[in-house]
Amino acid sequence: MALQWFPGHMHKALKEIKESLGQVDILIEVLDARIPYSSENPEIAKIRGDKPCIKILNKYDLADPAITADWQAYLESERNVKTITTSSDNPANSKQIINLIRQICAQKDASAKHIHAMITGIPNVGKSTLINILAERTIAKTGNEPAVTKSQQRINLGSGIVLFDTPGVLWPKLENPHSIYRLASSGAVKNTAMEYDDVGFFAADYLIKAYPSRMQERYKLDELPASEIEFLESAARKRGAIMAGGRVNLHKICEVLLNELQSGKLGRVSLETPAMLEKEKLEMAEMAAAKVAAKAKRKQKFKEGSLTPDKKDRKEKRNEKREAQSQRMKKRRN
Known part of the structure; x- marks a missing residue:
């Protein structure tokens, strides 16, 4: 899939993160709970070393809860890593992050010095919304489009914790060819940078296998087709995505599918295990x-x-x- 993946400003942001990491006591990485692996920046893992890390599985309300529990156990098997689930509709749960920071940095918390935490995450993972919840005020600009935060800033959360906010950063090269499709399916990249048909076919293929009954019910199909192309054609007819001459508008139905996946209309769905x-x-x-x-x-x-x-x-x-x-x-x- 052709994709404008690593713009120049992200290279600069990654360099700034590397330079500032030595000043912080703990790293907070915000992941998309639907794609914890694909939304995890391998460049951050390389430079983190043994520094304590909290991996936040955000958008938990959109993810399959059983699979999320599996991911938490998997991620916490790594040394110095703790996980927590958050979502924008449950700000109280997000506040537990402060307690977890203090617990992990107990020695620093007992001193008179501030605890310095750095928060990172790929574009559109919900990092800015989470920061506003933690700060109890509007600090970070939020939006439904990726790459809203453009520069690094420091935020005093009160209670002895200073947060280093960083722009949403991708990485130069994807090793796993499936990850780019999962990122695009979840909305982590701009719509203008992806091909709806290509991503839609990938999402359809996964969803009819992982959540067959849900897909059949959502698109009101008498029976679920075996292949993604047959599913998309059947769903297009049910939704009226038809062009002149009765031809199926595959671009339109792929757009519908991805919008419903990203908005949660398909229910709580995880795209990887x-x-x-x-x-x-x-x-x-x-x-x-x-x-x-x-x-x-x-x-x-x-x-x-x-x-x-x-x-x-x-x-x-x-x-x-x-x-x-x-x-x-x-x-x-x-």
């Missing part, structure tokens, strides 16, 4: 090994040259002549 991630990690490792082997083969082929037997024979004879000439010159010098 820890089991899926483990399987995909193995696939990525195999792909990486295959690339390394192919590169080594190309390098060896280039080194040997693409010689025919006749050319190879002539090359060997030339090398023999050069070697003989070299030996004669050595004898003359001696």
